[in-house]
Amino acid sequence: MKKLWRDGVSHLTPYVPGKPIEEVKRELGLDEVIRLASNENPMGPSPKALESMAAAVKDCWLYPEPSCLELREKLAERYELSAEKIIVGNGADHIITLIGNAYINPGDEVIYCHPTFSSYREITLLMGGKPIEIPTRNDFVTDLKGILHSITNKTKLIFICNPNNPTGTIVDTEELVSFLNQVPESVLVVLDEAYAEYISVGHYRTGIEFVKEGYPVISIRTFSKYFGLAGVRVGYAVAAEKYLKPLQAVKQTFSVNRIAMAGALAALDDINYGERMLLEVNKEKERLTEQLLSFGLDVTDSHANFLFVNMKRDTSELFTKLMHKGVLIRPCGPWKLDTYARITIGTIQQNDTLINALKEIQ
Ligand code: PMP
Numbered sequence: 175m176k177k178l179w180r181d182g183v184s185h186l187t188p189y190v191p192g193k194p195i196e197e198v199k200r201e202l203g204l205d206e207v208i209r210l211a212s213n214e215n216p217m218g219p220s221p222k223a224l225e226s227m228a229a230a231v232k233d234c235w236l237y238p239e240p241s242c243l244e245l246r247e248k249l250a251e252r253y254e255l256s257a258e259k260i261i262v263g264n265g266a267d268h269i270i271t272l273i274g275n276a277y278i279n280p281g282d283e284v285i286y287c288h289p290t291f292s293s294y295r296e297i298t299l300l301m302g303g304k305p306i307e308i309p310t311r312n313d314f315v316t317d318l319k320g321i322l323h324s325i326t327n328k329t330k331l332i333f334i335c336n337p338n339n340p341t342g343t344i345v346d347t348e349e350l351v352s353f354l355n356q357v358p359e360s361v362l363v364v365l366d367e368a369y370a371e372y373i374s375v376g377h378y379r380t381g382i383e384f385v386k387e388g389y390p391v392i393s394i395r396t397f398s399k400y401f402g403l404a405g406v407r408v409g410y411a412v413a414a415e416k417y418l419k420p421l422q423a424v425k426q427t428f429s430v431n432r433i434a435m436a437g438a439l440a441a442l443d444d445i446n447y448g449e450r451m452l453l454e455v456n457k458e459k460e461r462l463t464e465q466l467l468s469f470g471l472d473v474t475d476s477h478a479n480f481l482f483v484n485m486k487r488d489t490s491e492l493f494t495k496l497m498h499k500g501v502l503i504r505p506c507g508p509w510k511l512d513t514y515a516r517i518t519i520g521t522i523q524q525n526d527t528l529i530n531a532l533k534e535i536q
Contacts, residue, residue: 182302192504204500208527210518211504213480215402219437220447226440230433238432245435248442253382261418264429266368266396266409267293273364276420278303282330287316289340289511291366294333314341314474318353329361337369340506340516342476347379354389363391369478371400382412392417399479400448401441406434455479459519465529480518489515499531
């Protein structure tokens, strides 16, 4: 038979990000299913973003403005840097793909911690690179020293997910500065900050500040989490122009649609809504943590809109039991994490449903 695969990718399988709600409803005959498995914002976006997206629909016959200039300018104003230092993509995942497409050559080594967001491994393998996975420290924080020691002359990229998905941990700012100062110039550091808005430490320095200070880093951000726009797909990267140029070269011209751009622009304007949502998430995070601790479970301190929990039982089995009760969580096994789960902070009602389901299962 004629070979259709590109060499070295035939072993790759498409990533399936958890079970879709509709599929679970159909398979199990359930009327209501809640998903606390994908770190979405269950409160949804600002009503102003909804209005703006509805208004943008009438222009759907027109191609979108390809450089997303208006959105880049608004983001530039927010972060006090130039719009040339920003590229917008079809979600943060698209940005990760662009980085991989632009930078990873076959044989290049790409370092990141484990466990972390799966896309770094996928894009590395897809491009013929070699993933170098460094276990997190015992406290589940990304091991910057371990990453530093693993750099070789083949290292091309380092991904640091901060806050880290699925552990919710953040690296110490001073340690990150020291790390960035020691990384060789030939290596590009990507700080995936999809959950940066949830960091609950005052004066924490994020990748955008490092970009402004001239460090060779790319900061990745998204509208999928804090801004509640996961379904329309908008993410962006902030970096010096010389690091974004290769991304622009491989990006499809019209990859960000008009409706998504209208939603993102309006969401940025509604500062009060974002702040209210953050308070709500933090309140529920505290309540859910207390409940889980009262069940005798271990909960890692989280700087994101999810919790990393040692459920002290096999979570793939627990997942199935909870699914039959209409609640989806994310098991984190295998690799020493068989008893760990990642649970998105839901609405008050959703969290209550989870708590009650766990009580019934115990
Ligand atoms: N980075 C991290 C760390 C994530 O957790 C996610 C989403 N789960 C993404 C990137 C992708 O986000 P987006 O929806 O913007 O593609």
